[in-house]
Amino acid sequence: MSNVITASHLTLAYNNGKTEIIKDATFSIKQGEFVFITGPSGSGKSTLLKALYGQLKPSEGDLVVGGLDLTNVRQGRLQELRTHLGIIFQDYKLVNEWTVAKNAILPLMIAGYTIDVQETQAQRLLKHVKLSEHADKYPLELSGGEQQRVGVARALSKNPAVILADEPTGNLDDYSSNVIWDLMENACEQLDTTVLVVTHKIPSVFSLPYRHFIIESKGVYEVH
Amino acid sequence: MKFIKNHLMFILPLMAILLGIEFYLVFDRTTDSYEEGLKERYSMLVVSKEPIEFSTFKSLENHVSSVKEIERENIVAKVAKGIDDSASDEIIMALPYFYEVRLDSYLDLDNLEKIKANLKVNKNIKKVETFGSSHGSAYRLFKFIKFTLKLFLFFISIVSLFLIIKQMEIWKYAHKERMQVMEIFGAPLMLRSGILFKIAFLDAFIATFLTSLVFLYVKLVWAGVSGIDIIVKNQEKIFKMSDIGILLFSALFIVIIAVYFVVFSAKGVEE
Ligand SMILES: Nc1ncnc2c1ncn2[C@@H]1O[C@H](COP(=O)(O)OP(=O)(O)OP(=O)(O)O)[C@@H](O)[C@H]1O
Ligand SMILES: [Mg+2]
Numbered sequence: 001m002s003n004v005i006t007a008s009h010l011t012l013a014y015n016n017g018k019t020e021i022i023k024d025a026t027f028s029i030k031q032g033e034f035v036f037i038t039g040p041s042g043s044g045k046s047t048l049l050k051a052l053y054g055q056l057k058p059s060e061g062d063l064v065v066g067g068l069d070l071t072n073v074r075q076g077r078l079q080e081l082r083t084h085l086g087i088i089f090q091d092y093k094l095v096n097e098w099t100v101a102k103n104a105i106l107p108l109m110i111a112g113y114t115i116d117v118q119e120t121q122a123q124r125l126l127k128h129v130k131l132s133e134h135a136d137k138y139p140l141e142l143s144g145g146e147q148q149r150v151g152v153a154r155a156l157s158k159n160p161a162v163i164l165a166d167e168p169t170g171n172l173d174d175y176s177s178n179v180i181w182d183l184m185e186n187a188c189e190q191l192d193t194t195v196l197v198v199t200h201k202i203p204s205v206f207s208l209p210y211r212h213f214i215i216e217s218k219g220v221y222e223v224h
Numbered sequence: 225m226k227f228i229k230n231h232l233m234f235i236l237p238l239m240a241i242l243l244g245i246e247f248y249l250v251f252d253r254t255t256d257s258y259e260e261g262l263k264e265r266y267s268m269l270v271v272s273k274e275p276i277e278f279s280t281f282k283s284l285e286n287h288v289s290s291v292k293e294i295e296r297e298n299i300v301a302k303v304a305k306g307i308d309d310s311a312s313d314e315i316i317m318a319l320p321y322f323y324e325v326r327l328d329s330y331l332d333l334d335n336l337e338k339i340k341a342n343l344k345v346n347k348n349i350k351k352v353e354t355f356g357s358s359h360g361s362a363y364r365l366f367k368f369i370k371f372t373l374k375l376f377l378f379f380i381s382i383v384s385l386f387l388i389i390k391q392m393e394i395w396k397y398a399h400k401e402r403m404q405v406m407e408i409f410g411a412p413l414m415l416r417s418g419i420l421f422k423i424a425f426l427d428a429f430i431a432t433f434l435t436s437l438v439f440l441y442v443k444l445v446w447a448g449v450s451g452i453d454i455i456v457k458n459q460e461k462i463f464k465m466s467d468i469g470i471l472l473f474s475a476l477f478i479v480i481i482a483v484y485f486v487v488f489s490a491k492g493v494e495e
Binding site: 053055079080081082085087095098108110157 | 328404412
């Protein structure tokens with residue numbers, strides 16, 4: 001199967017290359033794989049995801065995502081790539097002046113689906129993440145865990161080719177966490193979605209085969 | 225309250241520009257006719273012993289464009305009311321011939337003196353009066369006022385444009401979070417900054433409407449009672465309905481530039 005993500009000798013840095021976070025990392029991820037990424041706080045997990053969705057340009061090495069060379073990419077192509085990604089942020093990044101339902105279907109809105117499709121899809125999604133009764137509320141009226149689940153619903157709304165999730169269960173109890181893991185497992189299993197999840201705790205019950213990377217001391221290592 | 229303030233901060237400078245544009249248009253139109261008037265009223269009085277044909281005038285001075293003989297009967301009728309006909313006939317016979325001579329272009333004083341001299345070559349022409357000196361300085365003052373006004377309007381426009389862009393940046397900041405989220409999910413520029421375009425377009429319409437109202441008021445109410453000759457005479461030129469189109473077009477043009485300026489100054493990818 002083909003590689004969805006290929007990094008070779010990848011170096012990521014802030015401040016115009018002065019603050020190196022990840023150095024000389026080489027790895028690849030195939031389509032349909034489920035990958036956990038762990039590592040200490042501040043090790044660069046979120047930074048790696050940022051590079052994968054094109055928000056941080058590699059300072060050295062190569063990074064190819066979905067066939068797109070992110071070291072040198074035009075804005076239009078990057079825009080197109082991003083519509084195939086489902087990103088879950090550590091800090092949720094919901095739009096506070098939009099309702100929960102509208103937040104959840106942002107990718108559908110961007111893709112230009114009709115209002116009807118958007119509405120039915122919003123209902124379906126919010127039911128999945130157990131937020132049906134909150135559809136018309138605004139993000140700031142929700143608890144942290146509820147906001148996080150809106151973020152998950154948004155990321156899954158358009159059945160993305162790749163899910164990039166940053167601590168998607170960071171604020172959730174075991175029950176809610178399992179709901180999220182189930183959703184991701186389903187996407188991976190049934191839709192062949194590639195899933196990368198940054199987490200501090202790999203779930204104890206997990207039915208799919210998965211790979212595990214650790215980020216530590218600027219390196220990205222795979223645990224076998 | 226804050227909402228209204230934000231919009232006013234955008235609408236007012238935009239209106240300043242639109243008022244400037246409209247004022248310029250009006251000024252240009254009314255002064256065009258004023259300039260025409262200056263030229264038309266601009267004539268010479270020639271006094272001659274014998275009648276002179278237009279062709280003779282033309283041969284003396286090529287700038288002559290038209291010649292009108294002033295009826296001597298009228299002159300006599302004015303000065304000699306109640307005098308019997310035979311007496312007034314005698315007076316008429318004794319009078320020289322008067323001609324109002326118009327020129328084909330506006331000329332400065334030196335040229336007028338030359339024309340005067342050229343006409344006097346004809347022995348019959350006893351006197352040539354010009355009104356050059358008063359017209360010349362009035363005209364020059366006029367040109368000067370026109371120039372300073374243009375300069376003033378230009379600077380007002382520049383300053384206003386900066387204010388508009390500043391306000392646009394405040395808006396961008398207010399909508400930054402949403403625009404960034406949308407960008408990360410691959411929304412195209414137009415969708416991301418749609419809100420800015422919406423606000424800007426709305427305000428462009430409001431500013432055009434208000435500016436039109438101001439000028440309609442000036443035209444329909446104020447102009448009639450202003451007592452200013454040139455304004456009363458040119459009332460219909462003060463605001464034409466087609467000006468609304470010009471203003472709206474200008475307003476939209478300005479806000480589109482402002483929005484693009486702000487949107488493209490946003491930094492996307494971190495280096
Ligand atoms: N925009 C930025 N500019 C400069 N330095 C940054 C920026 N973002 C993150 N960093 C630094 O990069 C390092 C890695 O940050 P990152 O957010 O990737 O860590 P993380 O592994 O996700 O940590 P956590 O588990 O706490 O979320 C940190 O030392 C952080 O201070
Ligand atoms: Mg992080």
